[in-house]
Structures are given as structure tokens and as C-alpha cells.
Amino acid sequence: MSRTYEIMYLLDNNAVRAGWNEAKAAATGLVVKHGGKVLSARRWDERKLAYPIKQRRRGTYLLAYCELGPDGIATLRRELDLTENVLRYLILSAEAVPAQELELTLAESQAGFVVPPPPPEDVPDVAEREAQREEEGEMEEIPVGELAEEEA
Template identity: 55%
Template structure:
């Protein structure tokens, strides 16, 4: 038997209904394969760094458990198949960290309640398309006015390292040329009209 640390990303929709039920699905899979859970506690509820399974928020469960090393691969397969567990991470660990047992005990007490997870803005495919169109429109606008773009690039260059500064300088030069060229063209046109 080895000691492991497991982190599970749980679906907020299940957590909203009942935290203990969501927790039990994860720990249940571990116990099904002969693991003994030492501590299990809510680690955080936070917004994800990127969209996972069309969700932008999730609840994290931190578990320390003892298990047979041969059973870990079977646990992994079960966790992959489970829909409540969106992501998981199982690592070996030397010992249960200090304070972890107290937090586990605190969660078992009767007056412990899980705050309601905030509403998740689920990204639909339609919305994505709309936002892409919006970006395209702004790009077109910037192409039409290359001279207006130049100050923005200068501002960027101040923030970014030297390597990128060189790039933006190169980019500015053709933009200015283009602006001059367009001015010449308009002058020619006006002279023709006259």
C-alpha cells in the first residue's frame, strides 16, 4: 500500500445539487478498488484557465488515500469514464501535509456548508461564431486605416521585450509607406477629376 494524493476537478452542476454526492462519486471510485481514504476536502471553486468540457468553472477536491499500486491503473480507467470527474491527477506523496487532517475533520462537521458555485457562462458554438465575426470586422477596419494602427503598435512595443520591438518597427515601416501610397493615389484621382 502506498500513499497517494489525488486532485479531482468536479462538475459544478453536480456540486450545485449536493457537494457530498459529488465528493462520494470520486472517493467511491477509489474505495471500490480497495483504497482507504485518509483525508478528502474541498480545495477550491474557481474559474478554469481554459474551457474544459464546455465549462469555465469547476470545483476541486483534494484527497489523500492509501492504495495498492497495481489498482491505480484501473482507478484511472474508471475516473476517465465518469462524467462528474472532469479531470484528475494522482501523485504519490510522502505524507499527509500538516493541517490537512483538521480541514478534513472540519468538513465532516454538521455546520459545514459548501457555498453555491456561481453561474457558469457556458460557451455555445453559435456564440463562438459570432465573436469570431466580430474580430474579423475589427481587423478589416484596421486594414482600411493603416496610419491609425501605428500608434497602437508603438504602445505595444513599450510593454513587450526588445525582440518584439524590432518586429513591430519592421511592421510600422510598410504601414507608413502604404499610407503615403494611398495619399498619392487620392491626389492623382483628384487631379484627374479636375
């Protein structure tokens, strides 16, 4: 019996820069390859990652809803693990596809829809890092001063 799943992909921005539609097709194509059906797929967001993943500081999220059998999930996971352009993925079972997702997928597939290209990687340069270190240094000094006052 096939079930509905919510799949969130974290795609490499380098792949997205080469073409959003191609990157999306590659990600959703894997579901079809493992015997599934893609119900909706859309760009969720492009953002700075909370921590670097495979030396990437930014990434694009693709949110898809699919129908897939239990055997398909296992093989899909195995293939996603080996796919370089998918930095992370998360597969959850879903009750149904939210109506909003279908609308947004439709909006994205329209001809006039332009997916904004990802901004360049914002690797902090040396000066910025030093400024940050100084800031942290100042923060550490404050509690020391407070302690001294309390003791006095």
C-alpha cells in the same frame, strides 16, 4: 504494498450543485471500490478554468489523500477516465498526509460547515466578446504607431 497518494479531482459543477457531499462521496467512493482507503478529502477550491473543459468554464476541485495498492491505481485511472462528472484528475504519490489537510477535512465534516454553492457559469455574452475584440484591436494599433515614429 500500498502507498499514499494525493489525488486532485476536477468535478463538474452541475454534479456539485446537486449536492456537495454526494459528489464528494462519489469521487472518494471510487478509491474504496478499488481497494483503497481515503485518509482525507476536502473541497480545495471552486474557480474559473483557464480554458474550457468539456464546455465547462468553471469547476470545483476536490483534494484527497488516499492509501492504495499498485493494481488499484491502474483500475482507478481507467474508471476515472470513464466517469463523466470527473472532468480531470491528477494522481501523485505523496510522502505523508499533511497535518493541515486532516484538520481541513475534519472541519468540512462538521455539521455547521457550509460548502458555498458554485456560481452560475459565466459564459461571456456577445457584447462582452465584442468589447474584448475592440480592446485587442486597440492594442495592436499602438506598436504600429511606435514603429512609424522610429522610422521618422
